Amino acid sequence: MQKYKTYLAGYAFLLPWLIGFLALTLGPIIASMYLSFTQYDLLTAPKWVGLDNYKTMFNDDFRLEDSVKVTFKYVLLSVPLKLAFALLLAIMLNQGLRMLHFYRTIYYIPSLLGGSVAISVLWKQVFDQEGIFNRMLAIFGIEGPAWISNPHYSIYSLIGLSIWQFGSVMIIFLAGLKQIPQELYEAATVDGAGIMRKFARITMPLLTPVIFFNLTITLIQSFQTFTKAFVISGGTGGPINSTLLYSLYLYMKGFTFMEMGYASAMAWLLLAIIAAFTGVLFLTSRFWVFYSDGGK
Amino acid sequence: MTLMRKIKPYALHLIIMGVGILMLYPVLWMISSSFKPTNQIFTQSGLWPSSFTFEHYHDGWFGLRNVEFGRFFLNSFLLCLVAVLGTVVSSSMAAFAFARIEFPLRKLWFALMLGTFMLPGHVTLIPQYTIFHEIGWVDTFLPLTVPKFFADAFYVFLMVQFIRGIPKELDESAAIDGCGWFTLYFKIILPLATPALMTAAIFTFMATWDDFFGQLIYLSDIKKFTVPLGLRLFLDSTGNSNWGAVFAMSVLSVVPSLIVYFMGQKYFTEGIATTGLKG
Numbered sequence: 350m351q352k353y354k355t356y357l358a359g360y361a362f363l364l365p366w367l368i369g370f371l372a373l374t375l376g377p378i379i380a381s382m383y384l385s386f387t388q389y390d391l392l393t394a395p396k397w398v399g400l401d402n403y404k405t406m407f408n409d410d411f412r413l414e415d416s417v418k419v420t421f422k423y424v425l426l427s428v429p430l431k432l433a434f435a436l437l438l439a440i441m442l443n444q445g446l447r448m449l450h451f452y453r454t455i456y457y458i459p460s461l462l463g464g465s466v467a468i469s470v471l472w473k474q475v476f477d478q479e480g481i482f483n484r485m486l487a488i489f490g491i492e493g494p495a496w497i498s499n500p501h502y503s504i505y506s507l508i509g510l511s512i513w514q515f516g517s518v519m520i521i522f523l524a525g526l527k528q529i530p531q532e533l534y535e536a537a538t539v540d541g542a543g544i545m546r547k548f549a550r551i552t553m554p555l556l557t558p559v560i561f562f563n564l565t566i567t568l569i570q571s572f573q574t575f576t577k578a579f580v581i582s583g584g585t586g587g588p589i590n591s592t593l594l595y596s597l598y599l600y601m602k603g604f605t606f607m608e609m610g611y612a613s614a615m616a617w618l619l620l621a622i623i624a625a626f627t628g629v630l631f632l633t634s635r636f637w638v639f640y641s642d643g644g645k
Numbered sequence: 646m647t648l649m650r651k652i653k654p655y656a657l658h659l660i661i662m663g664v665g666i667l668m669l670y671p672v673l674w675m676i677s678s679s680f681k682p683t684n685q686i687f688t689q690s691g692l693w694p695s696s697f698t699f700e701h702y703h704d705g706w707f708g709l710r711n712v713e714f715g716r717f718f719l720n721s722f723l724l725c726l727v728a729v730l731g732t733v734v735s736s737s738m739a740a741f742a743f744a745r746i747e748f749p750l751r752k753l754w755f756a757l758m759l760g761t762f763m764l765p766g767h768v769t770l771i772p773q774y775t776i777f778h779e780i781g782w783v784d785t786f787l788p789l790t791v792p793k794f795f796a797d798a799f800y801v802f803l804m805v806q807f808i809r810g811i812p813k814e815l816d817e818s819a820a821i822d823g824c825g826w827f828t829l830y831f832k833i834i835l836p837l838a839t840p841a842l843m844t845a846a847i848f849t850f851m852a853t854w855d856d857f858f859g860q861l862i863y864l865s866d867i868k869k870f871t872v873p874l875g876l877r878l879f880l881d882s883t884g885n886s887n888w889g890a891v892f893a894m895s896v897l898s899v900v901p902s903l904i905v906y907f908m909g910q911k912y913f914t915e916g917i918a919t920t921g922l923k924g
Contacts, residue, residue, distance in 0.1 A: 358826040359748030366739035367754070369795020374761050377772035384771055391778060438664070441657055448658075454910070455665045461906050462672070464855045466873040467895035470880050471675045474888060479687060481674055513668065573765050576857045580877060596858075599767055604862055609771045616767035623765060 385614035390607045402614035413615070415590040416598040417622075422504055423594060424571045427511040432563055435515040439522035440552070453523070456516040463514035469580035473497055476506040497581060500591035507577050507592055518563050525559030526552070557638045565630055572623050575600065595619055679893040686889055702897070705890035708879055712867050714894060717875035721854060722901075724789055724871060728853040729846045731793030732800060736845060737838065739796045740804030741830045745816060755805075758798045774862065788863045789856070793849070800845040807841035808834060844912040850905055872898045 360367070385402055387395035406413055442452055462468050475482050476496035483493035496506045529552065537547050575596040578586060586593030586601070599619070603612030670692075678686045679701050681694040689695070706714045742748070743755055777788040811834065819829050835842070857873040864870060870878065876898050880891055906913060 355746060355826075356748045359742050359746035359751065362738045362742035362746065362826070362830065363748075363754065364738075365735035365794060366758070366796035366801060369735075369792065370754075370757065370761070372776075373773060373792055373795060374764075374769055375757075377769035377776070378764075380772035380775070381768050381770075389771075391775065438661070441661055444654070444657055446654060446657060446661070452661055452665065455669060457906075457913075458672070458903075459668055461851070461902060462899050464857075465899055465902070466855075466857055466876045466880075467675075467898045468672075470876065470891060470895050471671055474892075475671045475674075481671070569763055569765070573767070576855075576873075579857070579861075580880070583881070596767065600858075600862075603771060603774075609775070613771045616765070616770065619765055620768055623763075627763070 381613045381616060384610050385617050387610040388608075389610040389613075391609055392607075395610060398610070402611045403618075405611070406614060406618060412590060412593065413598065416586070416593045416595055419504055419591065419593055420572065420595040423508055423511070423574070424568065427508045428564070428567050428571050430508070431512045431515045431567060432518060432560070434512060435518035435563070436522050436556075436560075438515070439519045439526055440548075442519075442523060443526040453520065456519055458516070460514045460516035463510065464576060466576065466580050468510070469577050472506060472510050472577070473581050476509075498588060500588040503582070503588060503591045507574075507581065507594070510577050510581075511571065511574070518567060521563055522556070522559060525556050529555045554639045558640060561630065561634055561638045565627055568626055568630070569623055572619065572626075675892050676896050679889060679896045681889065683887070683889050686892075701887075701889035701893035704887060705879070705894040705897075708883060708887070708890050708894070709867075709875070712870070712875075714872075714875060714879075714897070716868065717870050717872045718897075720786075720869060721871040721873075724786060724860075725850050725853045727786075727790040728793045729849045731790065732797055732849040733842050733846050735794050735796040736800040737804055737835060737842060738830070739801045740808055740838075741834055743801065744805045744808035745829075745834065746826065758801060761798050762802070777863070783863060784865050784869065785863075786869065789853075789859055797845075797849075800849070803845060804838060804841045807838050811837050840912060843909060847905055847909040847912055851902055854902055 384395060386397060386399060388398050388401075389395040438456060442449055446452070459468075474480055477483075478493075478495035478498070480496075482496065486493040494502050496502045533551050533555075534547055537551060542550070573596050574594050578592045578594040578597045579600070582588075582592045582597075586597050595615075596619075599612050599615045602608045602615060673692050677692045677694055680697050680699070681689065682696060682698050682700075685695065708714075743751065773788075773792075774783075777783055782788050782791075815833055815837075816829060819833055824832070855873065857877075860871045860874050864874060867878070876891075876894055879894055883891055
């Protein structure tokens with residue numbers, strides 16, 4: 350009797366999550382899979398079209414091709430650079446400096462604000478042809494291009510904005526660096542190891558789990574970037590699809606053109622791409638991620 | 646060598662400070678521009694305005710026809726308040742169940758919850774929208790608030806980790822004293838889990854305040870617009886004609902995030918370090 354009361358209590362507390370999981374996650378996942386094989390505009394019933402959406406995606410949708418290319422470029426440039434900056438600054442901050450708290454606060458502010466519309470608005474202005482970025486370059490005698498309205502450069506303004514937000518990644522690195530036992534460095538110093546050697550043989554190996562973690566999280570988030578691209582391009586992904594990040598194109602397909610079946614199929618392709626990238630990370634991790642407790 | 650040692654901290658401070666200023670420069674420039682007369686915004690790169698004006702704040706606040714920015718702030722605050730309440734209550738309930746109560750299929754549900762962690766929201770987006778469309782919730786606050794009462798996997802996980810760290814003996818002595826599950830949850834576990842609850846509350850506030858995508862697809866009546874939507878509308882309608890006012894409203898729009906950040910900084914750093922939230 351007592352046992353069943355406990356079971357009941359368990360499910361009572363779990364109920365809100367359980368309802369949400371079934372109605373807003375599991376159900377929609379299944380429905381989304383179904384919708385991806387249909388033509389659906391929200392107002393009329395979905396019409397089964399078999400693999401048509403997927404065939405169009407892979408063969409006929411040149412905008413999607415552009416979008417995937419732009420997204421890859423964005424992810425493959427911004428993620429490594431963001432992590433590199435974060436790690437570099439974290440190492441500098443970890444040298445036992447005073448005012449660590451202050452610096453951490455300063456560096457976190459871009460991460461805090463970066464997702465807001467306000468910062469995208471600002472970015473649009475900073476990287477304008479006449480913007481302050483070009484005016485700074487002018488001081489060094491460099492004539493900068495129109496970073497936002499020139500299709501060759503527009504993606505770099507988005508990449509720059511993403512790198513600018515390295516603060517949250519840096520804080521995780523900083524926490525990881527603090528975990529490395531100081532004695533290891535002392536022992537290495539006694540053995541005559543220099544800074545570079547200590548970095549390569551102690552810091553890097555012991556930090557690989559944190560690098561792995563940051564890489565995975567940042568990668569997944571980057572593939573889903575939306576607000577920056579939407580605000581900076583005025584909702585178009587332009588000029589000439591040069592800032593048409595995947596999420597933005599998916600939004601346009603689903604909510605501007607009301608091709609919701611196609612948008613669902615696009616969501617599954619995105620999931621497949623993200624799964625492939627994280628899958629590779631996980632599979633290769635045993636070759637490069639070092640767990641000091643010998644793995645869990 | 647000793648000279649190097651003496652110089653090193655100063656050099657480091659110099660670099661770190663320099664990079665920091667460079668990073669914050671655009672934000673500072675935006676703040677200062679919002680106080681500069683229009684003709685000075687793009688001619689002066691300096692941060693201190695040579696003459697102050699509050700005109701942009703007035704122009705921006707009343708810049709849209711039929712609706713003031715105050716309305717957007719009110720809507721955003723309302724959404725955040727309900728979202729925070731819903732998330733903290735429902736997530737802590739689920740976390741309590743996972744961490745403290747033995748019941749059938751517990752491990753399965755927990756595994757399924759972790760499985761949804763990395764799932765991009767895009768996959769559930771269209772069906773969710775369809776559901777809310779069918780029940781007539783589109784263009785109301787309901788699709789943005791009601792789901793928050795069904796717990797968020799991230800915060801459940803965060804809280805489970807935290808609650809597991811609270812000694813189990815407390816549960817036993819509470820049971821001996823005749824406390825039921827609800828009393829244990831409400832009177833003992835919740836107060837002790839305050840740091841985790843605070844972290845969840847702060848992150849939920851931030852995420853809701855900046856949730857441009859959700860608000861964009863669900864809200865279309867300008868009277869229901871939130872700050873991000875209002876700002877974007879203002880940018881589109883004012884365009885390049887009044888950057889001062891756009892900047893002024895942009896500055897106001899980030900003030901709540903900054904206040905919450907500085908108030909809850911302790912929880913912030915902990916939260917990021919343990920969950921990797923916020924990119």
